[in-house]
Amino acid sequence: MSTLDFKANGLPAHPEKATQEGRAKLVGFWLYMSAEAVLFATFFGTFMTFRNSVNGGPTGAELFAIPMVFTATAILLVSSLTSVFAIMAMQRNLASKMRFWFAVTVLLGASFLGLEVYEFVEYVHEGHTFTSSPFGSSFYTLVGFHGAHVLFGVLWISTLLLRNINRPIDTYVAPKYYVASLYWHFVDLVWVFIFTIVYLFGMVG
Amino acid sequence: MATSYLDKKFSLWDWLTTVDHKKIGTLYFFAGIFYFAVGGLEALLIRIQLMYPMNDFLDGETFNQVMTMHGTTMLFFAATPLLFAFMNWVVPLQIGARDVAFPFLNSLGFWMFFFGALLTNSSFFLGGAPQAGWTSYAPLALDYKGTDFFVLGLQISGAGTIMSAINFLTTIFTMRAPGMTLLRMPLFTWSTVVASALIMFAFTPLTGALFLLMFERMFDAKFFDVAAGGNVVLYEHIFWIFGHPEVYLLVLPAFGIISDVIAAISRKRLFGYHSMVFATVLIGFIGFMVWAHHMFAVGMGPTVNSVFGIATMLVGVPTGIKVFNWIFTMIGGKVQFNTAGLFAVSFIPSFVIGGITGVMLASSAADFQFHDTYFVIAHFHYVIVGGIVQAIFAGMFYWWPKIFGKMLNETLGKWMFWLFLIGFNLTFYIQHYLGLWGMPRRVFTYLPNQGWDTANFVSSVGAFFMTAAVILLVINVIVTFARGEKAVQDPWYGRTLEWSIPSPPPEYNFARTPIVRSNDPWWYEKMQGKKEMQYAEPLAEIHMPNPSIIPMIMAFGTFIAGYGFIYSSWFGVFLGFGITGVCMFIRSIKDDHGQHVHPEGLHVEKGVHHSA
């Protein structure tokens, strides 16, 4: 049960689950994600309840614009793909390649956030604020909560990268990278529901 | 003999930094008992106030605070941690593991609970406790400052609870000893699985609901502002989607304790093990689809009411399976009436009385009469006090020798049992009638001449019996620590793995991982004439986690941030989250490979450290 069974020139095929600790981390993280799914569901439910309670303010159809949402969606989807590349590189023990792809992921995440901030500022100008209506409150709660997850993911992956900047991949850090990428996928997955339920439904009316 | 985990000299520092599941269990236990006493004291205040009509011992506002805090404290800060104590103590031992999957997280979970509870209770001294009931319905709750303490305290302790649940599940799924298949796990472990799943999927909606309340109070959100198009019934739904599974996640571990204890005191295999497991899972599953039975009077219409009413009644079927299986475990056995046995056995009729009144409540048309009266109070105190609390007492007398190496005093235990039994029946039986006679719940007083005076008096007298019983328990614990009889390894002629190791166990529980060859593995080996388990590995160095102060500080950060929110101080919020964030950062950048310890009988040179 030694922590590190490091082979001279390579890693086990799945370094992230080569150790008991690694396996436990994965299982635990899946559990965490299933719990978070329910938390998001609560906010989705709240949003569904209030999506038409605009209290005289602008409606979703008036606010949302396809180009912006589509760009945001595309950014997040691509970032999910780049994080897949990073993990594949990790599994092949290609540390610098992995770092590169993770760095791209982080940058994409940051630009998503930038776009979201810009979007929120726009909305506020149009009179759609957190306190303007139940629609506003539930919109910012849901989308903002997702945004906070993106921010956390960006910080998390950056920390991992910086901390391990000169470190080869081993069975101690591999699960950490892997779990971070799972998290990132999860955030992307939630976004799929956000653009469908919040934006697209909203545009349909 | 191996040295036990208790043999080391302990300093306060050890307790603050421990990541040993047994010690964390002990922390949970004493924190839980403390809050049980607090919640019980509040119950006592309630009963004193209601002893006479128009009593002016407490005014309406104070009463509502005491009543709210009684419910909140008992459910979140007493029952939950007490059950977590047992899970921490027992589950790794029952599955043959040396620790839990995430010892760091385990400790963090405890400290989050601890500080969350502290924060909520501090409201008594900071301008008034929450007073909108443990359900904290909007819009009433929005009127009170105390609600902030309720929201943030529960948010913090709830996060800790979710972490612990994930930890238990991961432990059970990745760390079982070889041969311990899912369908060989003791029932207490099984109930931990289902209860943890309920926590994961029920506490998260609670978190959501609390956020809504918090945003409404602190940031002027409009969820519950009816004039702006908000809706207050939304909160009720989300709350009960949490609230109903909450009560099952408390009762399932209680069922688990009872199943293990009854099998042990009957010296007989648990009757219908497979159907017991199945019933546990089924109760958890159906439990998610019945929440609206708390809302029959909300006005959802006859169709919705009927569907939820019938779904609720169906929970009675798997529960019935359990009840009959327990009875048939005793039938044909040799039942020993030690204190643990007495509590376990008296659990059955008490719980059944509470359960059948539950089915009566589920009859939605009749619930228009029962709802929000003392009938409901009687229902749930029978399942909770007659059920969960008695199970906790049973578990306590049963596992105490394993954890502390001393036997609790049986004479005191039996006195306590009878006092408690009489007390809670006196208190709660009569309340069924009070409800039907028209007495609503959550009333701080009542007028004379409504026919309720005698019954209320009787009910209050019962509470004093329970108080006496609890005080006897406290005395028992003190006496036992001072000069209790030493416990042997296997005092009850047990069946499960925890009885195959010394009392109290060594730090690493199992010097060698055992092989499990049957249900009730320890009993199986004993029946084969063996004196110890078969082992999966030779004696070797054991890898154990390092203690750490970080979890405590990290939780403390959220505590500070909580006050920051309550007093709208961004400085406080940033300071608090800053502390937490720095801890997370340190934790994530610092490698922690754990340490290696040497089991007894294995001679390895001291000081050599084998971390990579």
Add this chain to the structure above:
Amino acid sequence: MVQNSMKNWKTIGRYIVLLALAALTLSGCAGQENLSAMIPKGEGAEQQYDLIKLTTYVMLFVTVIVIFLFIYALVKYRAKPGDNSIPKQVEGNAKLEFLWTAIPLVLIIIIAIPTVKSEFALADVPEDAMKIKVTANQFWWEFEYPEYGVITAQDMYMPVGEKVGLELKSKDVIHSFWVPALGGKMDTNPDNTNKMWLQAKETGVYQGKCTELCGAGHALMDFKVKVVTKEEFEAWIEKMKKPENPAPATAKAEEGQQLFQKSCMGCHATDGTQRSIGPNMKGFGDRSTVAGYLELNEENTMKWLKDPQKVKQQNKMPNPMQDLGLNEDQLSALTEYLLGLKLE
């Protein structure tokens, strides 16, 4: 062996007799008339009481079986001192397990059918029934009769034998409307209107309660339902509709009237056709209570006016002395005036 089990049976028999006795004595006390759900005086309450009885019997049946098996197990299988033998280990019994899955299912069906029936019957408010709009406030009740244009507070009048349709709503937080002897409860929500019906079988004054926690005054948010004959009801409506009130009988009452018009009219109408922020005072002198729960008399009215917060914490009425600047004599005048507000 035979003798032994005979003895056990006797013990069990004794337990059952004891239990039955306990049940009997307790069911003997059914609570207080016009308040207890166990003495139903209305159609809805009767249906519900039938359901309560049915569920109780079915559940009593379950309990008897469980207790019987339980006591049997306790008496028969308790370990004799010194007996350390190991009993036979049994895995289970499929037939038995099937039995105790199936029987409860059947019992549930027995309860479920009348439940659903009654649930739909209770929700079926006839279109043509007389309507009463119930509005709950912290911590008092307003009753409006839209067909007659009449508004009153605290005491709800309704004719005997007739189905009355209630429309329930709240002005502030959630409350719940409950008249145990006449029918089950229904929440009053701020965001939508709930409907239910009541049908009283006997005339009388029934006690009503608020059953959803609504603040510190929740316990005291009582009201009365006055069930009268159809003729009395019509007469009451006529009186309520009259715009004028009896002229004050004394000079003191006269002074009270003036004070009332100056300080209190903003919140309390004295015209039975008008809505106001606080309870409508038309016919106040004929009510049974002041503030919903204290017996209506001079002393209690004074008590209320001197310090409403003391009588009902967190209620929404300003303090006449501190906030409205009235002195004790003026309060006494107000009291005299208010008590004279009778229907004629």
Add this chain to the structure above:
Amino acid sequence: MAKKHGYKGHLIAFALSILLTVLAFIAVGLGTISKTFVIPFILIIGIAQAIFQAAYWMHLNQKGHDFPITFMLSGFFAAIIVVFACSSLVWW
């Protein structure tokens, strides 16, 4: 199905998810398709995409994942209940 996870597989997965996304956006953007059709359509596309990503990118289709799958499904079940409760029972 495809259990291997080469670059190619992932690129295909990516192309598919972009395709699904674009489809959903087009369905809405056209503005001519009736609401009763569009809403279930984009919802189904969304769910399909989620399952798809979970399977390929998060490797849920690989073996040894029964346990995460069980819990994701339970979570999904709970999530649906919550959303259902909020969106359909609240305004009754």
